[in-house]
Amino acid sequence: MAENEHEVTPEASTPLSEQENGSRDVWFFVAHRDGKLEEACLKLAMEARKLADKLGGEALAVIIGKQVKHLPGNLGDYGTDKAVVVEDQHLEVYSGEAYVDVLAQLVESSRPSILLIAASTIGNDLAPRLTARLKASLVTRYTEIEVDKEGKVTARRAVHGGNAQATVRALRKPLIATIDTQLLGLQKAKEAKNTRIAEAKIRIDPKTGITRVIDYLKADPCAVCVSEAEIVIGIGKGLGSVENLAAVDELAHVLGASIGGSRRATDEHWVADERRIGMTGKTISPSLYLICGISGAFHHTLSIKESQLKVVVNTDPNAPIAKMADLMIVGDMQKVIPELTKQLREIVRPTR
Numbered sequence: 001m002a003e004n005e006h007e008v009t010p011e012a013s014t015p016l017s018e019q020e021n022g023s024r025d026v027w028f029f030v031a032h033r034d035g036k037l038e039e040a041c042l043k044l045a046m047e048a049r050k051l052a053d054k055l056g057g058e059a060l061a062v063i064i065g066k067q068v069k070h071l072p073g074n075l076g077d078y079g080t081d082k083a084v085v086v087e088d089q090h091l092e093v094y095s096g097e098a099y100v101d102v103l104a105q106l107v108e109s110s111r112p113s114i115l116l117i118a119a120s121t122i123g124n125d126l127a128p129r130l131t132a133r134l135k136a137s138l139v140t141r142y143t144e145i146e147v148d149k150e151g152k153v154t155a156r157r158a159v160h161g162g163n164a165q166a167t168v169r170a171l172r173k174p175l176i177a178t179i180d181t182q183l184l185g186l187q188k189a190k191e192a193k194n195t196r197i198a199e200a201k202i203r204i205d206p207k208t209g210i211t212r213v214i215d216y217l218k219a220d221p222c223a224v225c226v227s228e229a230e231i232v233i234g235i236g237k238g239l240g241s242v243e244n245l246a247a248v249d250e251l252a253h254v255l256g257a258s259i260g261g262s263r264r265a266t267d268e269h270w271v272a273d274e275r276r277i278g279m280t281g282k283t284i285s286p287s288l289y290l291i292c293g294i295s296g297a298f299h300h301t302l303s304i305k306e307s308q309l310k311v312v313v314n315t316d317p318n319a320p321i322a323k324m325a326d327l328m329i330v331g332d333m334q335k336v337i338p339e340l341t342k343q344l345r346e347i348v349r350p351t352r
């Protein structure tokens with residue numbers, strides 16, 4: 001149902017100081033690519049529904065872009081009550097300045113309790129800019145949001161490398177909260193909603209932007225961050241020594257894979273710290289995770305659950321990681337990896 005009910009102009013916005021009692025709604029920012037919603041948005045929709053139920057408000061999606069009216073499509077299955085759509089040719093690609101401008105005007109006029117943003121490249125740029133503009137509260141990479149009987153909102157986030165949890169109280173509305181959506185499973189709402197669509201008219205002045213995206217370059221799949229990669233090779237203590245890395249690197253280039261590692265592998269400096277996978281590192285969700293010489297401590301497996309196909313190479317058939325494996329090759333990774341590379345070379349084109 002299209003419902004052109006949401007007209008926002010800069011003049012209509014309300015100063016934040018008057019927002020103490022704002023709405024109980026929970027908003028989420030919808031990222032999209034190539035005319036499609038990213039899965040992360042469905043997870044945010046789910047999270048927004050859960051929080052809106054706790055607060056007694058509505059779950060609302062904000063979609064910004066050039067032609068995005070069709071995007072709310074299946075958000076109703078994830079409990080979204082309403083989608084506010086802002087279309088403008090100047091919003092075709094993400095620009096921090098323009099998107100913050102649009103979101104700030106929407107938030108100021110409707111005063112939600114919480115605005116959820118995925119902790120993605122765009123989200124990590126958008127959230128702090130918007131918080132500064134609105135003088136709102138910000139919590140990054142939260143793990144849980146709680147609402148007390150009086151409707152006060154607190155969030156939890158891991159600190160000190162995952163060894164402690166901080167509880168953060170939102171002193172100003174809205175609470176802008178980023179979350180690592182890879183930590184969330186995907187499940188449809190118990191009760192589907194017929195998402196209302198509202199078009200917001202916001203004046204965009206293309207001249208105000210001081211930066212502009214002029215081109216996108218496709219990343220080398222081996223160089224992308226493990227949390228974004230389609231294929232990941234994880235290496236652990238079983239690698240034995242740094243000399244054995246060359247064979248793993250070769251396999252990575254045949255597969256177009258990004259290399260990550262367990263904490264033992266990063267402690268040995270075989271893999272850079274920012275490529276650590278696990279509780280104190282990155283969460284991954286590739287279509288293939290090739291797990292070599294990693295035992296399967298829960299600190300590691302916690303962050304690999306969303307990997308679609310888990311293939312394990314380990315000398316120990318009883319290593320804990322075996323319980324998670326879709327496929328296991330019991331053997332010495334120093335022998336298995338070169339053999340895999342040889343056989344795969346015949347069926348896939350190497351990336352170099």
Ligand SMILES: Cc1cc2nc3c(=O)[nH]c(=O)nc-3n(C[C@H](O)[C@H](O)[C@H](O)COP(=O)(O)OP(=O)(O)OC[C@H]3O[C@@H](n4cnc5c(N)ncnc54)[C@H](O)[C@@H]3O)c2cc1C
Pocket residue numbers: 162163235236237238239240261262263264265276277278279280281292293294295296297298299300313314315316319331332333334
């Ligand atoms: C607070 C805290 C946070 C932590 N955070 C993380 C984290 O974020 N990520 C993380 O990974 N760990 C983390 N850890 C460490 C974690 O508990 C484990 O110690 C670590 O994951 C083990 O790494 P590993 O599997 O590489 O090594 P090991 O446990 O030593 O396992 C090596 C595996 O390699 C196999 N192997 C040996 N030789 C070969 C061979 N030639 N070929 C094939 N297989 C072979 C062995 O059978 C074994 O299964 C954390 C620990 C703590 C206390």
